[in-house]
Amino acid sequence: MALKLSDLKTSAHNDWCPGCGDFGILNAVQMALAEMNADPSGTVVVSGVGCSGKAPHFIKTYGVHTLHGRAVPFATGIKLANPNLNVIIEGGDGDGMGIGAGHFVNSGRRNIDMLYIIHDNEVYGLTKGQASPTLGLGKKTKSLPLPNINQAINPIMLAVAAGYTWVARGYSYDVRHLKDLIIKGIRHKGYAFLDVLQPCPTYNDILTKEYWAGEGNLDASGRPQPRTYKLEENGYDGIVHSDDEAEIEKKVQQAILKSFEFGDHTPIGVFYQNEFVPTYEERLTGRSPSYKTNPPASQEIAKPDGTPLTNIDKLLDELRVS
Amino acid sequence: MKRDDFSWMIGGVQGSGVDTSAIVFSKAAASGGLYVFGKREYYSNIKGEHSYFQVRVSKDLIRSHVDTVDMLATFEEETIFRHALEVRSEGAIIYDPDQDTKRLDTIPTIEANVKATLTAELSKAGLSADVKGVIELARRRGVHIYPVPYNDLLKEVGTKHGETSLSTLQRMLNVMAVASSFALLSYDQELVKDAVRKQFKSKPKVAEMNADAVGAAYGFMGQKYAGSFAYKLSPVKADGTRLFVRGNSMVAMAKELAGCRLQTYYPITPASDESEYLEAHSEMQLDGAASQGEPRLAEAAAMKGKGAIAVVQSEDEIAAVTMAIGGGIAGVRSSTSTSGPGFSLMAEGLGYAGMNEVPVVVTLYSRGGPSTGLPTRHEQGDLRFALHAGHGEFPRLVLASGDLEEAFYDTVRAFNYSEKYQTPVIHMVDKALANSDGTIPMLDVKRVKIDRGALLREIKDVTNGEFKRFKHVESGISPRAPVGTKGGVYWLTGDEHDEVGHISEDPVNRDYMMEKRMGKMELAAKEIPISDRANFFGPEKADVTVVSWGSTKGAILDAMEWLKSDGITVNFLQIRLVNPFPTEYVTALLSKAKKVVGIEMNYSGQLIGIVRERTCIPVEQMVIKYNGRPMSSEEIYDAIKMIHEGKAPKRMVLKRGA
Numbered sequence: 018m019a020l021k022l023s024d025l026k027t028s029a030h031n032d033w034c035p036g037c038g039d040f041g042i043l044n045a046v047q048m049a050l051a052e053m054n055a056d057p058s059g060t061v062v063v064s065g066v067g068c069s070g071k072a073p074h075f076i077k078t079y080g081v082h083t084l085h086g087r088a089v090p091f092a093t094g095i096k097l098a099n100p101n102l103n104v105i106i107e108g109g110d111g112d113g114m115g116i117g118a119g120h121f122v123n124s125g126r127r128n129i130d131m132l133y134i135i136h137d138n139e140v141y142g143l144t145k146g147q148a149s150p151t152l153g154l155g156k157k158t159k160s161l162p163l164p165n166i167n168q169a170i171n172p173i174m175l176a177v178a179a180g181y182t183w184v185a186r187g188y189s190y191d192v193r194h195l196k197d198l199i200i201k202g203i204r205h206k207g208y209a210f211l212d213v214l215q216p217c218p219t220y221n222d223i224l225t226k227e228y229w230a231g232e233g234n235l236d237a238s239g240r241p242q243p244r245t246y247k248l249e250e251n252g253y254d255g256i257v258h259s260d261d262e263a264e265i266e267k268k269v270q271q272a273i274l275k276s277f278e279f280g281d282h283t284p285i286g287v288f289y290q291n292e293f294v295p296t297y298e299e300r301l302t303g304r305s306p307s308y309k310t311n312p313p314a315s316q317e318i319a320k321p322d323g324t325p326l327t328n329i330d331k332l333l334d335e336l337r338v339s
Numbered sequence: 340m341k342r343d344d345f346s347w348m349i350g351g352v353q354g355s356g357v358d359t360s361a362i363v364f365s366k367a368a369a370s371g372g373l374y375v376f377g378k379r380e381y382y383s384n385i386k387g388e389h390s391y392f393q394v395r396v397s398k399d400l401i402r403s404h405v406d407t408v409d410m411l412a413t414f415e416e417e418t419i420f421r422h423a424l425e426v427r428s429e430g431a432i433i434y435d436p437d438q439d440t441k442r443l444d445t446i447p448t449i450e451a452n453v454k455a456t457l458t459a460e461l462s463k464a465g466l467s468a469d470v471k472g473v474i475e476l477a478r479r480r481g482v483h484i485y486p487v488p489y490n491d492l493l494k495e496v497g498t499k500h501g502e503t504s505l506s507t508l509q510r511m512l513n514v515m516a517v518a519s520s521f522a523l524l525s526y527d528q529e530l531v532k533d534a535v536r537k538q539f540k541s542k543p544k545v546a547e548m549n550a551d552a553v554g555a556a557y558g559f560m561g562q563k564y565a566g567s568f569a570y571k572l573s574p575v576k577a578d579g580t581r582l583f584v585r586g587n588s589m590v591a592m593a594k595e596l597a598g599c600r601l602q603t604y605y606p607i608t609p610a611s612d613e614s615e616y617l618e619a620h621s622e623m624q625l626d627g628a629a630s631q632g633e634p635r636l637a638e639a640a641a642m643k644g645k646g647a648i649a650v651v652q653s654e655d656e657i658a659a660v661t662m663a664i665g666g667g668i669a670g671v672r673s674s675t676s677t678s679g680p681g682f683s684l685m686a687e688g689l690g691y692a693g694m695n696e697v698p699v700v701v702t703l704y705s706r707g708g709p710s711t712g713l714p715t716r717h718e719q720g721d722l723r724f725a726l727h728a729g730h731g732e733f734p735r736l737v738l739a740s741g742d743l744e745e746a747f748y749d750t751v752r753a754f755n756y757s758e759k760y761q762t763p764v765i766h767m768v769d770k771a772l773a774n775s776d777g778t779i780p781m782l783d784v785k786r787v788k789i790d791r792g793a794l795l796r797e798i799k800d801v802t803n804g805e806f807k808r809f810k811h812v813e814s815g816i817s818p819r820a821p822v823g824t825k826g827g828v829y830w831l832t833g834d835e836h837d838e839v840g841h842i843s844e845d846p847v848n849r850d851y852m853m854e855k856r857m858g859k860m861e862l863a864a865k866e867i868p869i870s871d872r873a874n875f876f877g878p879e880k881a882d883v884t885v886v887s888w889g890s891t892k893g894a895i896l897d898a899m900e901w902l903k904s905d906g907i908t909v910n911f912l913q914i915r916l917v918n919p920f921p922t923e924y925v926t927a928l929l930s931k932a933k934k935v936v937g938i939e940m941n942y943s944g945q946l947i948g949i950v951r952e953r954t955c956i957p958v959e960q961m962v963i964k965y966n967g968r969p970m971s972s973e974e975i976y977d978a979i980k981m982i983h984e985g986k987a988p989k990r991m992v993l994k995r996g997a
């Protein structure tokens with residue numbers, strides 16, 4: 018039975034502001050899951066805290082709305098306990114690159130097979146519009162009393178540097194393109210990062226829907242030029258095609274260089290993809306061969322009468338002195 | 340007080356094999372049927388600082404260390420300076436006479452105040468501040484001195500094995516010191532050689548050379564000092580199978596047995612040894628049908644009877660606890676192990692597990708705090724924090740183990756409680772326990788039962804595809820289907836939530852959910868038998884009633900026996916489940932007691948405060964200690980004696996230990 022879009026909607030009241038870019042991301046996630054005919058009870062959406070963090074409540078799969086900044090480690094525990102689950106992480110830019118920055122970077126070193134979507138609105142939405150780690154130095158969004166005193170993080174560069182094996186950017190009002198990216202990110206074998214440009218009409222009066230549509234960015238004939246363009250339509254190939262160090266280095270450098278483009282000419286699409294890196298699940302299997310076939314969540318640990326199934330006789334033998 | 344045991348000490352520079360020598364000594368003694376208790380003391384340092392190991396052996400059951408040193412085995416000068424004057428009169432010091440000229444003022448790792456005190460003492464006796472001087476002072480105090488020319492003996496062994504490098508040979512100094520000790524005690528040489536061979540079993544050549552070093556030491560000691568030391572150590576017949584274990588690995592083994600399949604950790608002393616043990620043994624043997632459902636892959640058949648525990652070294656303790664909670668959410672018994680600084684970072688995560696009724700076990704190895712504190716030393720300063728860590732109110736069980744065996748069985752109970760009551764369990768073990776070695780009777784694995792509580796394997800009861808994870812039920816414990824269970828979905832959130840887990844700020848729902856969660860503690864208090872919540876030792880009526888918790892147990896029990904032979908009767912109430920607190924039981928016991936003494940390893944008497952809070956009974960007499968060194972049985976004996984004689988201050992602070 019094919020999964021319909023309506024099957025993925027919940028009865029929870031959605032309290033995002035009208036016109037919020039989060040709606041586009043929500044639709045794209047639901048469309049992607051419907052198109053993939055995902056099993057809702059085999060899918061878990063794990064989120065942090067923020068406006069973005071509420072997303073799981075609107076998606077009818079398992080939803081785990083965690084703590085501010087901690088979506089990634091919660092998701093890590095869920096996935097490693099049950100590697101057969103499809104785990105999607107959704108969080109804010111503050112959540113992932115401010116309070117959760119340590120997890121953002123270190124999870125890149127593991128390459129667990131999950132997709133991490135960041136709702137990048139350059140503000141702390143839920144706490145009323147303070148500057149987030151992706152807001153540029155000197156920018157003054159609506160609710161800031163003074164221009165931003167910190168420099169911005171470049172999420173794409175950071176993700177590539179940290180070791181994510183699939184790095185992409187989408188735009189929340191290009192829902193179809195975003196949906197395709199989400200499907201690719203889920204299908205990617207390894208850790209995928211998707212930065213989504215997400216207008217926050219309530220607090221970010223700089224990166225608005227109109228801004229991305231090209232307001233004030235006129236071509237010679239006076240027509241507004243959209244500020245995003247698609248990498249794949251411009252001959253950019255971010256995919257590592259062979260397990261060759263020189264090739265990998267070239268593609269990493271290319272992605273990092275590309276990540277500097279932002280503003281009037283902002284690339285969306287896949288910056289980097291490398292499927293030659295072993296996943297963390299494979300690495301664990303290397304250490305304990307039964308991990309793959311008999312992962313934690315599949316293991317029976319006791320007989321029905323409560324007798325443990327783990328046999329520790331060998332361990333005890335090592336300790337015997339008489 | 341008459342001690343019928345033997346207390347041996349070895350010291351040396353950290354990284355020079357002090358640990359190995361203590362293990363060899365202990366195992367040689369234990370395999371001769373003797374009881375052993377070993378205590379390790381070390382600096383927060385990897386190489387260069389001083390560390391020492393004290394091993395107590397006896398033919399009768401012992402559970403603690405003593406302050407008295409009967410024999411000090413040394414192979415370098417710092418140990419002589421630091422410990423020679425701790426050796427009792429009629430005791431023994433084994434040392435290398437080549438060290439005689441080493442001067443105290445040239446040793447950078449000895450603290451200035453220690454140097455000053457020792458120098459003054461030596462000069463008062465008209466002795467020089469060098470090894471010769473200290474050895475002479477010890478001799479004048481009645482200690483027997485046994486010079487052993489290690490290097491000559493080592494060279495002999497080297498010749499036999501074609502090894503000419505003195506620095507390679509000197510790696511056997513520690514074994515030489517052990518063997519010389521046993522030789523003086525006229526202990527069976529073969530047991531020592533066996534222990535050495537086992538210790539180096541992965542390197543057969545090294546093992547043989549070390550065994551010959553044992554022979555050389557026995558040969559020299561026999562020729563030179565035969566019969567000169569009065570105390571003899573002889574093997575006895577052990578009553579049944581015994582194990583020689585360390586605290587950390589007891590917890591690790593029990594985690595595997597309990598079915599823990601996800602362990603996360605961020606390195607910290609004294610907790611990480613446990614995780615490293617699990618990492619080293621991450622592929623496990625499973626009895627019977629190992630996998631539920633269909634084997635997914637062809638290799639599954641080959642893996643039958645095998646199971647893996649995923650051990651993850653996280654980026655910090657926030658990640659460690661939240662990953663473990665993630666494992667709990669997915670239905671896997673999960674835990675993390677840490678010490679004070681790491682536990683401080685886990686507070687918010689604990690609240691999430693409480694709020695979402697997720698089972699998770701945190702093993703908390705307390706050490707000296709606050710802040711970085713005394714990273715490698717002992718303290719019981721985290722009891723209050725374990726009870727209250729996290730904002731808001733949520734249920735948690737706090738379990739404190741008193742000895743090596745309890746650490747094993749309590750680990751399994753911690754997982755059972757966490758699944759039965761669907762909430763975090765904090766299992767407190769402390770540095771003294773983690774780093775103690777001891778002989779214990781063979782563990783009774785058959786005693787262990789796994790209780791997974793209201794765990795569902797499939798979801799049948801859904802409305803509109805949604806499962807009520809927080810369904811209203813009389814007991815407050817809703818059936819729990821892990822995330823990923825087929826048949827329905829639900830949500831979790833740190834926000835207050837309704838029955839399916841969606842955010843709700845409704846006041847009526849809030850009251851219900853608070854009462855549901857907190858009510859689980861009342862249920863736990865009713866259901867868990869008192870025998871699992873407290874231990875009571877000694878006669879019903881006694882001159883003194885001791886209340887304590889955690890690793891002071893062994894020292895208290897050992898002291899009780901000496902006090903008994905002095906005619907002072909003592910009984911002892913050990914609190915094992917600090918939350919939910921066994922209020923009625925403790926109230927009944929303490930209100931009948933003649934004189935109550937609270938004993939614990941912290942400044943403020945944390946358990947004493949909790950007893951007062953829960954029972955309204957003030958414990959007027961406290962015996963506390965916070966210098967980072969565990970209480971010895973002798974200290975407790977002396978303290979209770981003073982209290983009994985009415986000579987003790989109300990707040991008695993113990994000070995011993997180096």
Ligand SMILES: Cc1ncc(C[n+]2csc(CCOP(=O)(O)OP(=O)(O)O)c2C)c(N)n1
Nearest residue numbers: 066067068069085109110111112141142143
């Ligand atoms: C530990 C902690 N500190 C602070 C907060 C308050 N807080 C809630 S949401 C938020 C920021 C959200 O910003 P972002 O992650 O960018 O998400 P957005 O709302 O923009 O989607 C903060 C600081 C919190 N919930 N927890």
Ligand code: SF4
Nearest residue numbers: 033034037068142217
């Ligand atoms: S504050 Fe901004 S991000 Fe939050 S819901 Fe409103 S528009 Fe969206």
Ligand SMILES: [Mg+2]
Nearest residue numbers: 109110140142
């Ligand atoms: Mg934001």
